[in-house]
Amino acid sequence: MREHANCATPPRKELIPLIEAVDLTKRYGSKTAVDHISFTIEPGTVTGFLGPNGAGKSTTMRLIMGLDKPTEGTVKVNGHFYQDLRAPLCQVGALLDAKGLHGSRSARAHLTQLAVSNGIPTRRVDEVLDLTGLTPVAKKRVKGFSLGMGQRLGIAAALLGDPQVLIFDEPVNGLDPEGVKWVRETCRHLADQGRTVFISSHLMSEMAQTADHLLVIGRGRILTSGPVDEVIASATNDVVRVASPQAADLAAALNTAGIDTKAPEPGVLTTTMAPAARVGEIAAAHGIVLHELATQHASLEEAYLELTGNDVEYTAGSAPAPLPAAAARA
Numbered sequence: 251m252r253e254h255a256n257c258a259t260p261p262r263k264e265l266i267p268l269i270e271a272v273d274l275t276k277r278y279g280s281k282t283a284v285d286h287i288s289f290t291i292e293p294g295t296v297t298g299f300l301g302p303n304g305a306g307k308s309t310t311m312r313l314i315m316g317l318d319k320p321t322e323g324t325v326k327v328n329g330h331f332y333q334d335l336r337a338p339l340c341q342v343g344a345l346l347d348a349k350g351l352h353g354s355r356s357a358r359a360h361l362t363q364l365a366v367s368n369g370i371p372t373r374r375v376d377e378v379l380d381l382t383g384l385t386p387v388a389k390k391r392v393k394g395f396s397l398g399m400g401q402r403l404g405i406a407a408a409l410l411g412d413p414q415v416l417i418f419d420e421p422v423n424g425l426d427p428e429g430v431k432w433v434r435e436t437c438r439h440l441a442d443q444g445r446t447v448f449i450s451s452h453l454m455s456e457m458a459q460t461a462d463h464l465l466v467i468g469r470g471r472i473l474t475s476g477p478v479d480e481v482i483a484s485a486t487n488d489v490v491r492v493a494s495p496q497a498a499d500l501a502a503a504l505n506t507a508g509i510d511t512k513a514p515e516p517g518v519l520t521t522t523m524a525p526a527a528r529v530g531e532i533a534a535a536h537g538i539v540l541h542e543l544a545t546q547h548a549s550l551e552e553a554y555l556e557l558t559g560n561d562v563e564y565t566a567g568s569a570p571a572p573l574p575a576a577a578a579r580a
């Protein structure tokens with residue numbers, strides 16, 4: 251057992267490490283960033299916190315870490331408010347903003363300072379440098395670090411107290427494929443050790459590869475949650491596409507059976523209301539010739555849009571807010 255001075259008696263066996271939010275709300279003036287959300291994050295899993303830009307992910311994570319005060323509701327880590335944790339770094343580690351590093355220090359100096367001020371034995375610094383692959387650059391000033399190295403250093407700092415709960419805000423943002431793979435494998439490894447890993451992203455494809463569970467947020471509200479496969483399945487309808495020289499007859503036969511169709515192009519029908527087998531059976535029963543019968547699986551992006559489409563605060567196509575002068579003229 252490690253002898254972290256301030257971490258010597260983490261209540262690991264007695265308490266289940268988890269994050270629990272109840273009716274959590276944060277308003278900034280008239281802006282509601284987080285809107286009465288409740289959730290629990292379980293140990294031994296990677297939980298993805300998925301939502302478009304401005305959905306409220308960072309705010310929620312800051313509330314968990316006691317960096318902001320909720321307007322209403324509560325959020326606890328390991329059954330305690332963050333500010334009441336006796337050795338916070340040993341219970342929860344977070345990567346919230348990798349840019350907030352002191353430029354003139356070396357990576358080792360940065361971690362050593364953090365260890366000393368939190369009563370963590372300095373030998374742990376070498377362990378986390380090693381775990382995050384930073385040993386070869388440990389003496390370099392963090393000022394010269396690439397984004398990927400900065401993210402690794404942020405994760406090294408989060409791991410310093412060997413905490414059971416880890417919170418990473420958009421850790422793969424701006425990373426190259428190798429960095430993304432490393433973050434993904436690191437999260438998996440930490441969860442496999444029984445830790446609670448809570449990781450945010452605005453990319454569903456990334457979350458599908460990294461997370462076991464998803465918590466989907468839009469405009470400050472939880473839109474859905476559950477195992478990744480279930481969340482994706484619930485947001486997607488398989489589309490059956492059928493091509494026939496008798497498309498009009500087939501459409502009539504399907505409609506009679508209560509199956510609505512669309513005709514995206516001449517001679518082709520699509521439906522989300524019946525599986526391919528049923529469409530084929532109805533065609534056969536009416537002696538209708540088919541040239542093609544296939545099930546198309548909706549893409550992850552489609553599932554994501556289905557989930558968050560109406561809850562996106564900013565979209566690429568949305569018109570920019572008018573400038574004050576323009577607004578005054580209007």
Ligand SMILES: Nc1ncnc2c1ncn2[C@@H]1O[C@H](COP(=O)(O)OP(=O)(O)OP(=O)(O)O)[C@@H](O)[C@H]1O
Nearest residue numbers: 278281283301302303304305306307308309310452
């Ligand atoms: N300190 C603040 N003052 C005012 N509004 C804020 C503040 N922090 C966040 N907001 C607003 O709250 C909403 C949620 O922001 P938040 O950063 O939590 O979203 P996010 O899901 O993390 O998005 P992103 O991925 O873009 O960081 C946004 O509309 C944001 O502009």
